Amino acid sequence: MGISSESFKGQNFISMKDYNRDALDFLLEKSDEMIPKAEGGSNMLSGKIMASLFFEPSTRTRLSFESSMQRLGGSVTGFAQAGVSSVAKGESLEDTIRTIENYCDIIVIRHPEETSSIKASQVSRVPVINAGAGSWEHPTQALLDLHCIKHAFGVIDGLNIALCGDLLYGRTVHSLIIALTNYDVDVTLVSPPQLRIRDDIKRDVEDKINFIEVEDLKEVVPNIDVLYVTRIQKERFSDPEVYNRFRDVYLVDKELVDAGKENLIVMHPLPRVTEIDEDVDGLPNAWYFKQVRHGVYTRMALLSLLIGC
Amino acid sequence: MGISSESFKGQNFISMKDYNRDALDFLLEKSDEMIPKAEGGSNMLSGKIMASLFFEPSTRTRLSFESSMQRLGGSVTGFAQAGVSSVAKGESLEDTIRTIENYCDIIVIRHPEETSSIKASQVSRVPVINAGAGSWEHPTQALLDLHCIKHAFGVIDGLNIALCGDLLYGRTVHSLIIALTNYDVDVTLVSPPQLRIRDDIKRDVEDKINFIEVEDLKEVVPNIDVLYVTRIQKERFSDPEVYNRFRDVYLVDKELVDAGKENLIVMHPLPRVTEIDEDVDGLPNAWYFKQVRHGVYTRMALLSLLIGC
Amino acid sequence: MGISSESFKGQNFISMKDYNRDALDFLLEKSDEMIPKAEGGSNMLSGKIMASLFFEPSTRTRLSFESSMQRLGGSVTGFAQAGVSSVAKGESLEDTIRTIENYCDIIVIRHPEETSSIKASQVSRVPVINAGAGSWEHPTQALLDLHCIKHAFGVIDGLNIALCGDLLYGRTVHSLIIALTNYDVDVTLVSPPQLRIRDDIKRDVEDKINFIEVEDLKEVVPNIDVLYVTRIQKERFSDPEVYNRFRDVYLVDKELVDAGKENLIVMHPLPRVTEIDEDVDGLPNAWYFKQVRHGVYTRMALLSLLIGC
Numbered sequence: 001m002g003i004s005s006e007s008f009k010g011q012n013f014i015s016m017k018d019y020n021r022d023a024l025d026f027l028l029e030k031s032d033e034m035i036p037k038a039e040g041g042s043n044m045l046s047g048k049i050m051a052s053l054f055f056e057p058s059t060r061t062r063l064s065f066e067s068s069m070q071r072l073g074g075s076v077t078g079f080a081q082a083g084v085s086s087v088a089k090g091e092s093l094e095d096t097i098r099t100i101e102n103y104c105d106i107i108v109i110r111h112p113e114e115t116s117s118i119k120a121s122q123v124s125r126v127p128v129i130n131a132g133a134g135s136w137e138h139p140t141q142a143l144l145d146l147h148c149i150k151h152a153f154g155v156i157d158g159l160n161i162a163l164c165g166d167l168l169y170g171r172t173v174h175s176l177i178i179a180l181t182n183y184d185v186d187v188t189l190v191s192p193p194q195l196r197i198r199d200d201i202k203r204d205v206e207d208k209i210n211f212i213e214v215e216d217l218k219e220v221v222p223n224i225d226v227l228y229v230t231r232i233q234k235e236r237f238s239d240p241e242v243y244n245r246f247r248d249v250y251l252v253d254k255e256l257v258d259a260g261k262e263n264l265i266v267m268h269p270l271p272r273v274t275e276i277d278e279d280v281d282g283l284p285n286a287w288y289f290k291q292v293r294h295g296v297y298t299r300m301a302l303l304s305l306l307i308g309c
Numbered sequence: 310m311g312i313s314s315e316s317f318k319g320q321n322f323i324s325m326k327d328y329n330r331d332a333l334d335f336l337l338e339k340s341d342e343m344i345p346k347a348e349g350g351s352n353m354l355s356g357k358i359m360a361s362l363f364f365e366p367s368t369r370t371r372l373s374f375e376s377s378m379q380r381l382g383g384s385v386t387g388f389a390q391a392g393v394s395s396v397a398k399g400e401s402l403e404d405t406i407r408t409i410e411n412y413c414d415i416i417v418i419r420h421p422e423e424t425s426s427i428k429a430s431q432v433s434r435v436p437v438i439n440a441g442a443g444s445w446e447h448p449t450q451a452l453l454d455l456h457c458i459k460h461a462f463g464v465i466d467g468l469n470i471a472l473c474g475d476l477l478y479g480r481t482v483h484s485l486i487i488a489l490t491n492y493d494v495d496v497t498l499v500s501p502p503q504l505r506i507r508d509d510i511k512r513d514v515e516d517k518i519n520f521i522e523v524e525d526l527k528e529v530v531p532n533i534d535v536l537y538v539t540r541i542q543k544e545r546f547s548d549p550e551v552y553n554r555f556r557d558v559y560l561v562d563k564e565l566v567d568a569g570k571e572n573l574i575v576m577h578p579l580p581r582v583t584e585i586d587e588d589v590d591g592l593p594n595a596w597y598f599k600q601v602r603h604g605v606y607t608r609m610a611l612l613s614l615l616i617g618c
Numbered sequence: 619m620g621i622s623s624e625s626f627k628g629q630n631f632i633s634m635k636d637y638n639r640d641a642l643d644f645l646l647e648k649s650d651e652m653i654p655k656a657e658g659g660s661n662m663l664s665g666k667i668m669a670s671l672f673f674e675p676s677t678r679t680r681l682s683f684e685s686s687m688q689r690l691g692g693s694v695t696g697f698a699q700a701g702v703s704s705v706a707k708g709e710s711l712e713d714t715i716r717t718i719e720n721y722c723d724i725i726v727i728r729h730p731e732e733t734s735s736i737k738a739s740q741v742s743r744v745p746v747i748n749a750g751a752g753s754w755e756h757p758t759q760a761l762l763d764l765h766c767i768k769h770a771f772g773v774i775d776g777l778n779i780a781l782c783g784d785l786l787y788g789r790t791v792h793s794l795i796i797a798l799t800n801y802d803v804d805v806t807l808v809s810p811p812q813l814r815i816r817d818d819i820k821r822d823v824e825d826k827i828n829f830i831e832v833e834d835l836k837e838v839v840p841n842i843d844v845l846y847v848t849r850i851q852k853e854r855f856s857d858p859e860v861y862n863r864f865r866d867v868y869l870v871d872k873e874l875v876d877a878g879k880e881n882l883i884v885m886h887p888l889p890r891v892t893e894i895d896e897d898v899d900g901l902p903n904a905w906y907f908k909q910v911r912h913g914v915y916t917r918m919a920l921l922s923l924l925i926g927c
Contacts, residue, residue, distance in 0.1 A: 041665025047350025049379050051372065059709075060717055063669065063695050067721035070667050070693035075379035077372050079389060080697060091368075091580035099369055099579060102601040103376035270717060271709035292720040356659025358688050360681070384688040386681050388698060400677075400889035408678055408888060411910040412685035 005030075009308030012121040013129045016139045016178040017204065024146065024182055030301035031147050031294070038071055038296050044309050045074035051104035052078035053096070054131070055111040060270055060292065061131050061141070065108050068299035077103060094123045101126045105307050109133075127306040135169040135198075140302065141269055142175035144295040148287060149226055151294065152265045157184040160223055164190040164250060165230035165275065167197040172269040173230060174201045181208035188220050189213045192246045195236060217250050221260045227252065228267045229275050229288075253277035257285050267291055314339075318617030321430040322438045325448045325487040326513065333455065333491055339610040340456050340603070347380055347605050353618050354383035360413035361387035362405070363440070364420040369579055369601065370440050370450070374417050377608035386412060403432045410435045414616050418442075436615040444478040444507075449611065450578055451484035453604040458535055460603065461574045461596060466493040469532055473499040473559060474539035474584065476506040481578040482539060483510045490517035497529050498522045501555045504545060526559050530569045536561065538577045538584050538597075562586035566594050576600055623648075627926030630739040631747045634757045634796040635822065642764065642800055648919040649765050649912070656689055656914050662927050663692035669722035670696035671714070672749070673729040678888055678910065679749050679759070683726050686917035695721060712741045719744045723925050727751075745924040753787040753816075758920065759887055760793035762913040767844055769912065770883045770905060775802040778841055782808040782868060783848035783893065785815040790887040791848060792819045799826035806838050807831045810864045813854060835868050839878045845870065847886045847893050847906075871895035875903050885909055 003026045019027070037044070050069040054062050057080065066076045093111070097120045100107060107124055109117050110132040117130035132138045149156055161180065163173045167189055178201070180187060187209055189197055196213060205211070214220055221227070229252055237243035252266060257280055268276060268288040280286050312335045328336070346353070359378040363371050366389065375385045402420070406429045409416060418429050419441040426439035441447045458465055470489060472482045476498055487510070489496060496518055498506055505522060514520070523529055530536070538561055546552035561575060566589055577585060577597040589595050621644045637645070655662070668687040672680050675698065684694045711729070715738045718725060727738050728750040735748035750756045767774055779798060781791045785807055796819070798805060805827055807815055814831060823829070832838055839845070847870055855861035870884060875898055886894060886906040898904050 047380070047382070049376055057701065059697065059714065063697075063718065063721045066695040067667055070695065071665070073665070076695070077375040077379065077385070079368065079372075081701070083366065083390070089580050090582040095580060096368065098598045099601050100372065102598075102605060103372045271707050271713060273708040289716045289720075292717050296720060356689070356691070358685055386684040386688065386694070388677065388681075392675065392699070398889050399891040404889060405677065407907045408910050409681065411907075411914060412681045 005305055005308070008305035010127060011306055012117075012127050013139060013302055013306060014117050014121055015130070015137050016142050016175045019179070019182070021182040024143075024179065027143060027298070027301060027305075028147050028150055030305060031143075031297040034297045034300040038300060041071055041073070043073040044304055045069065045072035045307060048074040048106075048307055048309065049104040050074055050076050050078075050303065051100045051107045052076055053100065053107060053109045053111075054078070054080050055082040055109070055116075056132070057081055058110055058132070060295075061110060064292070064295040065129075065131065065299055065303075068296050069303055071296065072300055072304060074303070078108075093119055097124050097128075106303060129302065129306065132171060135171055135174075137175045137178075138171040139175045139179075140295075140299060141172045142179040143302070144291060144298045145176050145228070145267065145269075146179055147298050148267065148291045148294040149265075152287060153225065153263075159225040160186040160188060161226040161228065162188040162190055162217075162220055162224040163228045163230070164217055166195045166232045166236065167191045167230075168195045169233075169236065170230045173228065174198065176228065177201065177205055177209070177211075181205050185209070187211035188224060190215070190217050190220060190250070192232070192242070195232065218256065218259070221256060221264075224264065225261060226265055226267060227260070229272070230269060231271070231273055231275055247274065250275065251277060252280060254279045254283065257283060260285075314614055314617070317614035319436060320615060321436050322448060322611055322615060323426050323430055324439070324446050325451050325484045328488070328491070330491040333452075333488065336452060336607070336610060336614075337456050337459055339614060340452075340606040343606045343609040343613075347609060350380055350382070352382040353613050354378065354381035354616060357383040357415075357616055357618065358413040359383055359385050359387075359612065360409045360416045361385055362409065362416060362418045362420075363387070363389050364391040364418070364425075365441065366390055367419055367441070369604075370419060373601070373604045374438075374440065374608055374612075377605050377612055380605065381609055381613060383612070387417075402428055406433050406437075415612060438611065438615070441480060444480055444483075446484045446487075447480040448484045448488075449604075449608060450481045451488045452611070453600060453607045454481075454485050454537070454576065454578075455488055456607050457576065457596060457600045457603040458574070462534065462572070468534040469495040469497060470535040470537065471497040471499055471526075471529055471533040472537045472539070473526055475504045475541045475545065476500045476539075477504045478542075478545065479539045482537065483507065485537065486510065486514055486518070486520075490514050494518070496520035497533060499524070499526050499529060499559075501541070501551070504541065527565065527568070530565060530573075534570060534573060536569070536573060536575050538575065538581070540580070540582060540584055556583065559584065560586060561589060563588045563592065566592060569594075623923055623926070626923035628745060629924060630745050631757060631920055631924060632735050632739055633748070633755050634760050634793045637797070637800070639800040642761075642797065645761060645916070645919060645923075646765050646768055648923060649761075649916040652915045652918040652922075656918060659689055659691070661691040662922055663687065663690035663925060666692040666724075666925055666927065667722040668692055668694050668696075668921065669718050669725045670694055671718065671725060671727045671729075672696070672698050673700040673727070673734075674750070675699055676728055676750070678913075679728060682910070682913045683747075683749065683917055683921075686914050687921055689914070690918055690922060692921070696726075711737055715742050715746075724921060747920065747924070750789060753789055753792075755793045755796075756789040756887075757793045757797075758913075758917060759790045760797040761920070762909060762916045763794050763846070763885065763887075764797055765916050766885065766905060766909045766912040767883070771843065771881070777843040778804040778806060779844040779846065780806040780808055780835075780838055780842040781846045781848070782835055784813045784850045784854065785809045785848075786813045787851075787854065788848045791846065792816065794846065795819065795823055795827070795829075799823050803827070805829035806842060808833070808835050808838060808868070810850070810860070813850065836874065836877070839874060839882075843879060843882060845878070845882060845884050847884065847890070849889070849891060849893055865892065868893065869895060870898060872897045872901065875901060878903075
């Protein structure tokens with residue numbers, strides 16, 4: 001039996017591991033259908049409520065979900081930081097969810113614990129979307145990344161996709177590489193040795209995808225179609241000298257982009273700090289702000305499918 | 310002249326003392342009428358705005374009001390903590406209200422001062438709802454508690470209702486016991502001696518209701534229909550030993566519930582920390598998460614009656 | 619070619635310097651048209667989203683904009699303090715705007731930097747409204763002030779308008795005096811010597827308006843029609859004695875108001891702390907809480923004109 005809207009109704013969206021090629025293609029197609037609705041507005045989710053539970057601060061993801069819900073005519077409740085919630089009074093996450101599910105039709109949760117959205121989905125009667133769970137996964141970001149890549153190249157199969165930066169703690173790249181196992185792509189993992197991809201993620205993908213792990217970004221640039229940059233945090237290094245060296249080596253500037261293919265696209269989950277030089281912003285290769293818009297399309301698709309309207 | 314929707318239009322909802330049996334029965338009936346609207350949504354309050362002024366953090370009450378307003382098609386503005394309000398600049402509560410009333414059709418206020426919602430209602434031209442005023446009252450919680458009890462037993466009259474825990478500082482139980490004076494019930498007040506019900510509340514109710522004050526929960530459990538549990542805060546005790554003793558004595562676990570009547574219901578305004586053991590959650594006696602849903606029905610009724618649509 | 623709705627569609631609203639008499643008169647007229655919509659609600663901006671980016675705390679301005687948007691049927695997303703935004707992760711304001719513009723149809727920004735809203739408008743594809751930029755300007759406050767004065771007197775021309783208090787750091791009075799250069803008014807600037815109006819603002823207005831700078835409020839009160847009071851912050855004075863003296867000298871109480879013209883109106887951008895005595899609140903001269911309502915009318919007009927519906 002094939003994938004249809006019914007396959008998603010009432011379901012959670014927790015990990016990229018739960019989706020095969022058919023499911024992802026279906027979601028990308030549904031996201032396309034949302035493009036006119038993102039401009040003109042819609043009443044699809046009128047009367048529906050999304051609870052947006054952000055235990056960690058976020059501008060981008062929280063506002064992207066809120067905007068997506070509102071573009072479909074729905075309402076939003078929730079909180080933007082743990083301090084204003086009952087967690088401060090010692091309530092368990094499960095109890096918070098057993099409460100909030102009474103106020104809404106869908107729950108979107110960001111939480112510092114890796115198992116948070118799994119726990120939430122186990123007790124919730126309404127669908128739960130993982131909007132970032134510790135260093136584990138951030139699957140809606142991966143979905144928007146796929147949608148963006150597909151719009152840039154028309155297809156995903158056949159591309160060489162480099163994921164660069166902090167592959168150890170970066171939940172974004174974890175979800176993305178898992179998603180990419182469904183496509184016929186080459187993956188180039190570029191990171192300092194101490195920030196190589198997590199063992200558990202590596203085990204999950206190693207039989208399903210062609211990938212190489214390298215340290216040097218410049219040497220691989222001429223061969224890649226997508227350069228997916230992530231931020232490296234200073235705190236990850238015991239020796240500041242080592243941090244500084246990698247920060248410089250991984251600086252994406254106009255010179256680096258010029259050394260790549262003409263159609264190379266540069267992506268970033270944002271916020272960027274110094275990883276991408278501002279002189280790249282004006283190039284046609286810069287796709288990191290376009291990604292934001294694809295986040296609205298894909299989240300609109302997800303919200304409407306999971307709520308089931 | 311009897312109670313009708315007109316009796317509530319434009320009025321405040323500040324203290325349970327202001328409501329007699331007829332008024333409460335009317336509110337409970339109106340809450341029943343909201344049950345289908347809570348599922349399907351409604352446009353009753355379309356174009357109306359609720360200002361939600363939470364000077365103290367809250368997940369449950371704030372989101373319950375927001376969800377109730379949105380289910381009726383209304384919008385929500387406001388703040389979730391005092392720090393983002395003009396109070397930080399030294400503005401009086403009265404001036405804040407004289408400002409906010411221009412932005413909304415109803416004000417919902419939680420504030421650490423006992424007289425906050427009274428003060429607010431004295432200057433506001435739009436209805437004010439007390440959503441928790443210091444240690445004084447939390448009347449919308451009492452309304453949802455009544456609605457919950459009525460749904461569990463069909464009637465409220467004739468029941469033996471135990472209120473257990475911190476009866477001195479617990480605004481929830483203050484409002485509930487005042488509400489219960491309108492019904493033919495027996496009330497059992499269970500608390501440590503240092504947390505017995507406040508003198509002013511006791512004086513208000515002592516001629517109107519049958520109640521006993523006891524320390525031992527286990528001994529009364531076999532006789533009660535409703536066990537309403539509240540959280541005891543460690544800070545209330547000068548001697549941590551005494552705190553620990555009471556925490557253990559008032560632990561509601563499966564064994565305790567099994568010692569009660571078959572139809573005993575366990576309620577809690579939430580958040581619970583350790584007062585109710587998780588092994589009670591799965592029992593049919595556990596009504597504390599069901600209460601949350603009744604909060605939406607009763608607050609929908611209140612919002613629509615006070616705004617007058 | 620004259621001013622019409624088309625003149626505003628898709629434009630920003632950053633500084634009062636950008637508006638001449640025709641533009642202001644048009645905005646005031648459009649604000650009048652919003653009065654019935656503020657009471658009854660409207661669907662003019664249904665499906666539209668306002669992003670409300672408050673990097674500094676605010677009750678009044680933020681809720682005024684939110685309420686204005688909601689009265690027109692629109693939705694609101696955003697944040698009420700910088701701490702929950704990506705700025706905490708080191709993102710530039712420009713990058714934040716390049717992100718947020720994808721979530722909304724209009725951006726309202728308050729920010730401690732003077733050039734914040736200019737920077738935002740330079741990168742944004744959607745209209746940007748300056749809701750307070752450091753000590754520079756707060757042009758929507760000036761617009762509501764004009765609307766308020768016009769409603770009090772029928773005309774603005776011919777009045778003697780005193781601006782009193784902190785004229786150096788007060789962004790509100792900066793925008794207001796710039797706006798007043800379009801009218802045939804006399805302006806009396808009343809402040810301590812160390813809080814006289816900023817040089818750059820003074821240069822902007824000095825050839826366009828009749829104004830005098832004085833220290834003594836009592837002496838000018840009999841001659842003025844409008845007394846616009848602002849708060850003086852203790853931190854602005856190195857010597858607390860000097861602060862105390864000015865606080866007392868500029869206290870607006872019943873006695874002072876009685877010394878003025880019968881139709882004198884007292885205005886204040888709020889919050890007031892001790893600048894206006896509560897015994898003035900009940901006088902017909904007190905217009906500071908009425909101003910709040912005019913804020914809704916003028917912001918409704920602005921939102922609908924800039925979004926262009």
